[in-house]
Amino acid sequence: MSAIALARGPVARQALVLVAGNPNSGKSTLFNALSGARTRVANYPGVTIDRRSATVALPDGRSVELTDLPGTYSLSARSREEQIAVESLLGRGPRRPDAILVVADATSLARGLYLTLEILEIGRPVVIALNMADEADRDGIAIDTERLEHLTGARVVRTVASRGTGLEALRTALASAIEQGTAPLAPAVERTPDMAADLAELEAEILSDRLMDRPEDARVWAQWLLLSLDHEATDEFTGIPASLRQTVQRIHHRAAEAGRNLDLEIISARYRVVDALMASVCRAPETPRRSWTDRVDAVLTHRIGGALAFAAVMMVVFQALFSWSEPAIAVIEDTMAAAQSAVSGVLPPGPLNSLLVDGVIAGVGNVVVFVPQIALLFLFIGLLEDLGYLARAAFVIDRVMRAVGLHGRAFVPMLSGFSCAVPAVMATRTLENRTDRLLTMLVLPLTSCSARLPVYVLVTATVFAPGSRVGLLSAGAVALFSMYALSVVAALTAAAVLRRTVLKGPVPTLMLELPPYRLPVMSVLLRGVWQRVRTFLVDAGTVILALTIVLWALLSYPKSADIAEQAGRDRAVVSSMSLPGDARAARLAEIDSHASGAQLRYSVAGRLGRMMEPVIAPLGFDWRIGVGILGAFAAREVFVGTLGIVFDISNADETNEPLREVLRAATWPDGSPLMTPLAGVSLMVFFVLACQCMSTVAVVRRESGTWRWPLFMVAYMTVLAYAGSLTVYQVGRAFGWGL
Amino acid sequence: MITARRPLSRVPVGSSAVVSRVSGARTVVRRLLEMGLVPGTTVTVQREAPLGDPVEVRVRNYALSIRRADALGIEVE
Numbered sequence: 001m002s003a004i005a006l007a008r009g010p011v012a013r014q015a016l017v018l019v020a021g022n023p024n025s026g027k028s029t030l031f032n033a034l035s036g037a038r039t040r041v042a043n044y045p046g047v048t049i050d051r052r053s054a055t056v057a058l059p060d061g062r063s064v065e066l067t068d069l070p071g072t073y074s075l076s077a078r079s080r081e082e083q084i085a086v087e088s089l090l091g092r093g094p095r096r097p098d099a100i101l102v103v104a105d106a107t108s109l110a111r112g113l114y115l116t117l118e119i120l121e122i123g124r125p126v127v128i129a130l131n132m133a134d135e136a137d138r139d140g141i142a143i144d145t146e147r148l149e150h151l152t153g154a155r156v157v158r159t160v161a162s163r164g165t166g167l168e169a170l171r172t173a174l175a176s177a178i179e180q181g182t183a184p185l186a187p188a189v190e191r192t193p194d195m196a197a198d199l200a201e202l203e204a205e206i207l208s209d210r211l212m213d214r215p216e217d218a219r220v221w222a223q224w225l226l227l228s229l230d231h232e233a234t235d236e237f238t239g240i241p242a243s244l245r246q247t248v249q250r251i252h253h254r255a256a257e258a259g260r261n262l263d264l265e266i267i268s269a270r271y272r273v274v275d276a277l278m279a280s281v282c283r284a285p286e287t288p289r290r291s292w293t294d295r296v297d298a299v300l301t302h303r304i305g306g307a308l309a310f311a312a313v314m315m316v317v318f319q320a321l322f323s324w325s326e327p328a329i330a331v332i333e334d335t336m337a338a339a340q341s342a343v344s345g346v347l348p349p350g351p352l353n354s355l356l357v358d359g360v361i362a363g364v365g366n367v368v369v370f371v372p373q374i375a376l377l378f379l380f381i382g383l384l385e386d387l388g389y390l391a392r393a394a395f396v397i398d399r400v401m402r403a404v405g406l407h408g409r410a411f412v413p414m415l416s417g418f419s420c421a422v423p424a425v426m427a428t429r430t431l432e433n434r435t436d437r438l439l440t441m442l443v444l445p446l447t448s449c450s451a452r453l454p455v456y457v458l459v460t461a462t463v464f465a466p467g468s469r470v471g472l473l474s475a476g477a478v479a480l481f482s483m484y485a486l487s488v489v490a491a492l493t494a495a496a497v498l499r500r501t502v503l504k505g506p507v508p509t510l511m512l513e514l515p516p517y518r519l520p521v522m523s524v525l526l527r528g529v530w531q532r533v534r535t536f537l538v539d540a541g542t543v544i545l546a547l548t549i550v551l552w553a554l555l556s557y558p559k560s561a562d563i564a565e566q567a568g569r570d571r572a573v574v575s576s577m578s579l580p581g582d583a584r585a586a587r588l589a590e591i592d593s594h595a596s597g598a599q600l601r602y603s604v605a606g607r608l609g610r611m612m613e614p615v616i617a618p619l620g621f622d623w624r625i626g627v628g629i630l631g632a633f634a635a636r637e638v639f640v641g642t643l644g645i646v647f648d649i650s651n652a653d654e655t656n657e658p659l660r661e662v663l664r665a666a667t668w669p670d671g672s673p674l675m676t677p678l679a680g681v682s683l684m685v686f687f688v689l690a691c692q693c694m695s696t697v698a699v700v701r702r703e704s705g706t707w708r709w710p711l712f713m714v715a716y717m718t719v720l721a722y723a724g725s726l727t728v729y730q731v732g733r734a735f736g737w738g739l
Numbered sequence: 740m741i742t743a744r745r746p747l748s749r750v751p752v753g754s755s756a757v758v759s760r761v762s763g764a765r766t767v768v769r770r771l772l773e774m775g776l777v778p779g780t781t782v783t784v785q786r787e788a789p790l791g792d793p794v795e796v797r798v799r800n801y802a803l804s805i806r807r808a809d810a811l812g813i814e815v816e
Contacts (some may be wrong), residue, residue, distance in 0.1 A: 074773040108801040111775055267772040275772055284800065306789045395804045399790035509767050509809050513776060514802040
């Protein structure tokens with residue numbers, strides 16, 4: 001009594017409405033239309049699935065919390081993410097839903113009804129949104145909504161989410177569902193006596209172990225367990241007692257011995273109900289007219305036309321990431337440089353100045369610089385997904401990707417990796433299966449991203465004389481092409497190997513709905529892009545910022561007072577000399593470059609570089625290159641700048657002639673040249689294969705949800721890089737190539 | 740009229756058949772069943788991908804892409 005009074009009172013607890021539905025049913029569009037701009041994005045604890053929720057006002061004045069569940073075809077699950085969706089529905093999560101909104105595609109009602117039926121079985125108030133009702137009308141599909149209401153006990157509302165049609169009726173239906181709180185009359189799914197006995201056994205165990213309190217919930221959960229738990233315990237579910245797993249296994253085993261297949265029994269029984277429902281509520285034309293989707297597909301999945309269209313679309317995406325993001329990146333870099341010089345101008349030189357300029361501002365810049373590419377990539381992915389082309393792209397390229405154990409949908413992330421691994425890793429979210437996602441993000445950093453280019457450019461320009469040729473081609477071009485080829489081979493080989501070792505398990509299959517082509521809703525698309533960017537800034541951005549500051553400290557400390565004093569004395573001497581202004585400035589700059597080089601050599605990173613030399617010498621690298629490699633962990637292109645400082649060249653970039661000169665002149669202590677063509681190739685191979693990028697590490701940490709996978713990635717790539725460079729350098733030396 | 744049982748992967752493009760049995764790895768079978776390919780369901784092979792695999796089938800008024808390896812386990816008549 002008091003609980004009810006409380007719920008109705010002025011401090012009423014907000015009712016919870018979960019939104020479920022098939023992928024491509026327009027669920028996100030409907031959620032956005034209902035929630036307006038008030039969507040909050042959080043994470044489900046422990047997993048990386050976004051939990052989107054919003055507070056929505058209903059016509060009766062009550063406000064409810066609307067929470068979007070991941071799109072799914074059924075409630076049986078293989079992944080941890082799907083388990084969360086199921087447990088939220090069952091009320092095993094923190095709260096029991098007050099009502100469930102099921103979004104069903106009216107043009108393909110049967111499949112939507114399967115999920116709806118599972119949700120009706122849960123026994124909470126249900127509202128069904130028959131979405132894309134206009135398309136169903138156009139296709140001549142007639143659905144008797146009153147009859148559907150009558151047969152299911154759920155409220156049924158026709159909606160067109162993209163145009164905002166039916167939203168008011170939907171809100172009214174939600175309000176009355178919550179108000180009455182009555183469970184729908186789930187159409188009875190027929191059970192064989194054997195099945196009933198199996199379920200009863202499991203229910204009894206769930207109740208006696210107190211895993212669920214209410215018998216109705218135990219029944220629903222029992223069915224879910226029978227359908228979802230793997231025999232080999234290779235599923236990712238947590239919180240399921242071993243004894244319960246054993247019972248499920250025993251029941252399956254017993255059924256198999258009697259020649260029964262429980263999955264088939266449960267699913268077929270549900271589809272018999274779906275078919276009966278369809279027969280009584282849905283009239284569709286006998287021979288559906290040829291849709292324009294079919295006509296477009298005749299071209300876009302055609303043997304030749306399809307391949308050409310695929311290549312064209314991917315080239316546009318790649319071009320956008322590679323060049324269209326360039327102006328925005330330049331603006332960000334200029335802004336950061338301006339901020340750095342502003343701070344340098346205001347603060348006296350010293351530790352605080354250095355921390356702010358080279359640690360904090362550089363760190364913020366390291367984060368923000370990724371935003372243009374992330375935004376562009378997700379804009380394209382969202383556009384292609386909503387148009388319906390992304391599924392076709394996977395359909396066209398799956399045969400190629402499958403060869404190395406990757407999913408057809410992994411193509412876009414892999415391609416994006418050639419621009420930058422950070423947005424590409426985030427794009428693995430378009431893969432449904434966690435193993436597919438992990439595999440893709442672990443091999444993705446092997447694709448040769450654009451940040452490696454400055455390294456290749458510097459090294460090839462340094463070690464190959466301008467006229468040197470391999471056959472008709474310039475040696476530099478051959479080297480550059482070889483690096484890209486190596487990165488493709490390495491990524492695909494790594495995928496094939498990891499699929500057979502670390503990420504072993506049943507080969508995830510491609511079972512992909514090819515939705516009709518539809519026009520995207522721009523507001524939904526743009527909101528999705530903004531949510532991605534925000535998630536990146538908040539979650540990965542903080543890690544990148546922190547790592548930048550740590551790296552800054554390693555490269556800056558400890559400081560030597562002697563070097564600083566010596567530089568001060570030298571400056572004083574030069575200042576007192578009577579020199580022309582230009583010459584004096586040049587001499588002073590030289591002293592400063594020398595001092596920063598000396599300080600870097602004195603720092604932790606400098607010492608680490610020296611300590612590393614015995615390890616990296618077999619690759620053809622001396623300690624100075626080692627320091628450059630350490631510095632490159634901030635971002636690969638930083639290698640060039642760090643190398644410049646080690647060699648006392650200030651403001652070095654990859655086209656900087658003094659740096660090339662000094663590298664060409666550099667020698668080992670015994671006087672033999674350091675940067676031979678062979679050492680150069682070895683260095684480039686190292687950069688192709690090594691995970692020299694803390695931002696990638698941070699974003700893999702964010703997307704995989706643990707530190708375990710990014711650390712594994714760094715480890716395997718470092719081993720690969722070391723082995724690759726070692727092989728190149730030692731074999732090359734043995735044969736006397738490029739010395 | 741062909742009524743002999745054969746795998747869905749052998750049904751020519753443009754033809755329809757009725758599912759009689761689904762076999763294979765449990766996760767794949769379960770997914771196929773849940774996507775509506777239960778025995779008794781009519782499927783139409785719509786087209787194949789440019790490289791011959793996967794194939795697109797039409798079932799319960801929607802289009803589904805399935806790899807040939809999985810279609811091999813779908814017995815139709």
